[in-house]
Amino acid sequence: MKLNVAINGEAKEFDIHPKDMLLDVLRDDGYTGVKRGCSTGDCGACAIILDGKAVNSCILFAAQAEGGKITTVEGIGNPKVPSPVQREMTDAGGIQCGFCVPGIVVSATALIDENPEPTEDEIREALDGNLCRCTGYVKQIEAITLAVKETRKTRGARLGVA
Ligand code: FES
Ligand code: FES
Structure with a gap:
């Protein structure tokens, strides 16, 4: 069967088997920022944004993504042009081994896209499904809080109210 989706703004068509999981289709196509951790929906390493919501691929x-708009971590930013969340994760020390980081960046980005002024509790809730074995989350929450402030400034400047 065919799968038609937009990935990071690019229209793509795949030949898939009905039982193919989205994670495999993405990784096989080179989106290796989408990580395989548990394969059971428990760790968040494979998170992507599908039609505005963070989901575990x-x-x-x-086939469930047919017609959908997918954003992977590659579409959020890159080392040369990092997003505010990516930049603050690095600057605030929210990265140790790094395995959880793409999923955390995806979850935080989906949150800020939907709710540009999240409280700390809302940030914690958004990261509920993302497991990190290294950081204890403190630096990551701090990084996302700083990214929210940075995004607010950018938005304010755009609107002329900064
Ligand atoms: S690999 Fe998907 S939630 Fe862990
Ligand atoms: S930085 Fe190692 S799992 Fe999160």
């Missing part, structure tokens, strides 16, 4: 059949 390891428990989603690829």
